[in-house]
Amino acid sequence: MTANTNYPDNITALYARLSQEDALDGESNSIANQKKILLKYATDNAFPNPTFFVDDGVSGVTFDRPGWNEMIRLAEAGKVTTVIVKDMSLIGRDYLKVGYYTESFFAERDIRYIAINDGVDSDKGDNDFTPFRNLFNDFYARDTSKKIRAVMRAKGNAGEHLCTNPPYGYTKDPADKRRWIVDEEAAEIVKRIFALCIAGKGPMQIAKLLTAQHVLTVKAHYAQRDGKPLPEKPYQWGPKSVAGILERPEYTGCTVNFKTYSKSHKLKKRLHNAPENQRIFPNTQPAIIDEQVFERVQELRENKRRPSKTGKQGLFSGLLYCADCGDKLYFCTTNSFSPKQDHYVCSNYKSNTGTCSAHFIREETLKLFVLQRIFDVTALFFDGAMAFEEAAKKQRFQEAEKEAKKRKRKIAQAEKRIAELDRIFKRIYEDDISGAISHERFLKLSADYEAEQKELTEQVKAWRQAVETFEQDQADFASFAVIVRKYVGIWELTPTIVNEFVKKIIIHVPDKSSGHRRQKIELIWNFIREVNLPGDDQTVERQRKGRAA
Structure with missing residues (x-):
C-alpha cells in the first residue's frame, strides 16, 4: 500500500495484488511487474495523479485487505476518479463481490474502472464476457482451495504439523x-x-x-x-x-x-x-x-476460581460439592470475618430460600481434615510402599487385572476367528461363482458369517476399551504415587498441594440427632478417584454447644 497520507483529489488508483497462489504463475504477476504495467498505461493515457495501492501476499478470496480498504475509503470520500488493474482477477476471486464493486459501487460514484489485459473499460460500455470472467476467477479460487485443503488433509492425517510456527516453548x-x-x-x-x-x-x-x-x-x-x-x-x-x-x-x-x-x-x-x-x-x-x-x-x-470481593480466595473453592443436589459449595467471607469464620455453603441453599438444605462447613475444619488425610496417606506410603500399594490396588486392580488378562485372551481368539471368517467368506463366494453351492445357500451362509463377524468386532472393541481403561488406571496410580513421594511429611496445606491431591470433596448435611454435630465428608483423590484409602470416608464430629464444624 502507498505510504502517502495526503492524497490529492482526482486520484487514478493503480491497484496491484499478489497472493501465494498467484505467485506460482511466475514473474509476470509480481508486484514490480504489475506496477510497471499500470504506471505505463496511466502515463501513456494521461491519467492524472496515479497512486499505487498494493496488497502483497493477500488472497483474492477476502476483500479485507489494507491496500484495497484504503482505496475504497478514498473512493467513498470522492477522491478516486479511476481504478486500473492489470486484470480482473486481481480485484478479487469472489465473483459476487467483484460484481458488486464493478457494477454497483464504482458506477454509483462515477468511478471509471479498467482491467488492461482483459480489455475491460467501463467508459467504453459493458463487456458481456466480464461476469463470466469473474465467475471463472471464483471457480479458480474454489479449485485452488480444494487442492490446498486436500494437501493439508493428507499432511494432517499423516501426523505432520499443520501450523506454520511451533507454539511458544x-x-x-x-x-x-x-x-x-x-x-x-x-x-x-x-x-x-x-x-x-x-x-x-x-x-x-x-x-x-x-x-x-x-x-x-x-x-x-x-x-x-x-x-x-x-x-x-x-x-x-x-x-x-x-x-x-x-x-x-x-x-x-x-x-x-x-x-x-x-x-x-x-x-x-x-x-x-x-x-x-x-x-x-x-x-x-x-x-x-x-x-x-x-x-x-x-x-x-x-472450575474457575475467582477471589471474593475482599480479595480472599477459598483454599477449596471449586472442589466442594453438595452430596444431595450435586451443586458446588461457594466460599463465604467478609472483611470482618476471622479465618475461623470463613466457610462454604451449598449454592442451592440461599439462606433457606433455595432448593437445598444448609450444607455448611468451615474452611478451618476442612483444612484440618484434608491435611490429616494427606498426612496419613503420605505416612502410609513412607512407612511401607507395599502397604500403600495394597490399600489401593487391592480394591481396584486385583480383580481387574485378572479380568484384563482374560479379555486379552478373548481379543486374540476373536481376532483369529474374524480373520478366519474372512477366508471362509472368500471360499463360499468362489463356490457361489463356480456353482459348487446354490446362490440361496451362499446368501444364507454369508449372512450368518457376517452377523458373527459383526458381533465379534463389537465385542473386541468393548474388550479393548476395558483393557485400555485398566491400563490407564494403573498409570494413574503411578502418577498418584509420584505426588505422594513429593509431599511426604507435609505440615501445611498450599493451593498446589490441594490441587495435586484432591479431585473433589463431597459435603453431606450435618446430622444433629444425637446431640452432636456429625458431618460426613467424602474425599475423592486425584488419579485414583473412588479408591477409599483408610479413613477417606470420615465423619467430623463436634459437641452441639461448641463451635460448629
Whole structure:
C-alpha cells in the first residue's frame, strides 16, 4: 500500500495484488511487474495523479485487505476518479463481490474502472464476457482451495504439523524444519505458568505475576531470539496469552490436527471442530508438561476460581460439592470475618430460600481434615510402599487385572476367528461363482458369517476399551504415587498441594440427632478417584454447644 497520507483529489488508483497462489504463475504477476504495467498505461493515457495501492501476499478470496480498504475509503470520500488493474482477477476471486464493486459501487460514484489485459473499460460500455470472467476467477479460487485443503488433509492425517510456527516453548529443528525441539528458555516459562495454575492462580493473576517479574512476552521472546527490536511493552503479559498456553495439548508431546475448520473458502472465520473430527498423534515432539498435569489444569480451568470481593480466595473453592443436589459449595467471607469464620455453603441453599438444605462447613475444619488425610496417606506410603500399594490396588486392580488378562485372551481368539471368517467368506463366494453351492445357500451362509463377524468386532472393541481403561488406571496410580513421594511429611496445606491431591470433596448435611454435630465428608483423590484409602470416608464430629464444624 502507498505510504502517502495526503492524497490529492482526482486520484487514478493503480491497484496491484499478489497472493501465494498467484505467485506460482511466475514473474509476470509480481508486484514490480504489475506496477510497471499500470504506471505505463496511466502515463501513456494521461491519467492524472496515479497512486499505487498494493496488497502483497493477500488472497483474492477476502476483500479485507489494507491496500484495497484504503482505496475504497478514498473512493467513498470522492477522491478516486479511476481504478486500473492489470486484470480482473486481481480485484478479487469472489465473483459476487467483484460484481458488486464493478457494477454497483464504482458506477454509483462515477468511478471509471479498467482491467488492461482483459480489455475491460467501463467508459467504453459493458463487456458481456466480464461476469463470466469473474465467475471463472471464483471457480479458480474454489479449485485452488480444494487442492490446498486436500494437501493439508493428507499432511494432517499423516501426523505432520499443520501450523506454520511451533507454539511458544518449541522451535523448529534446524536440521529438519518439520520437527519441533524444545526452546529451553521459553519451556521454563511454560512450566511456570502451569505450576501457577496448579497453585490456584487464574490467567489474569498469572499474567500480572509474569509482568511484575519482567518475563518477556511471547512476542518479545521471539524478537530477542531472532535479533529484532523488542516491542513497546516487552513484559506486558495478557490473560488471553496465558490462557492460550494453558489450553495447548501440544505441550504433552502430541500433535493435534484439524482443531478448527471453515465452512467455505470465502470465509476467514475458523470454527472449532468436534473432538471426534480431530486427529491426535502422541509422542511427535518432546513433552514439556506431563499429561496428568495438563489434564488437571484443564479440570481446574473448567472450575474457575475467582477471589471474593475482599480479595480472599477459598483454599477449596471449586472442589466442594453438595452430596444431595450435586451443586458446588461457594466460599463465604467478609472483611470482618476471622479465618475461623470463613466457610462454604451449598449454592442451592440461599439462606433457606433455595432448593437445598444448609450444607455448611468451615474452611478451618476442612483444612484440618484434608491435611490429616494427606498426612496419613503420605505416612502410609513412607512407612511401607507395599502397604500403600495394597490399600489401593487391592480394591481396584486385583480383580481387574485378572479380568484384563482374560479379555486379552478373548481379543486374540476373536481376532483369529474374524480373520478366519474372512477366508471362509472368500471360499463360499468362489463356490457361489463356480456353482459348487446354490446362490440361496451362499446368501444364507454369508449372512450368518457376517452377523458373527459383526458381533465379534463389537465385542473386541468393548474388550479393548476395558483393557485400555485398566491400563490407564494403573498409570494413574503411578502418577498418584509420584505426588505422594513429593509431599511426604507435609505440615501445611498450599493451593498446589490441594490441587495435586484432591479431585473433589463431597459435603453431606450435618446430622444433629444425637446431640452432636456429625458431618460426613467424602474425599475423592486425584488419579485414583473412588479408591477409599483408610479413613477417606470420615465423619467430623463436634459437641452441639461448641463451635460448629
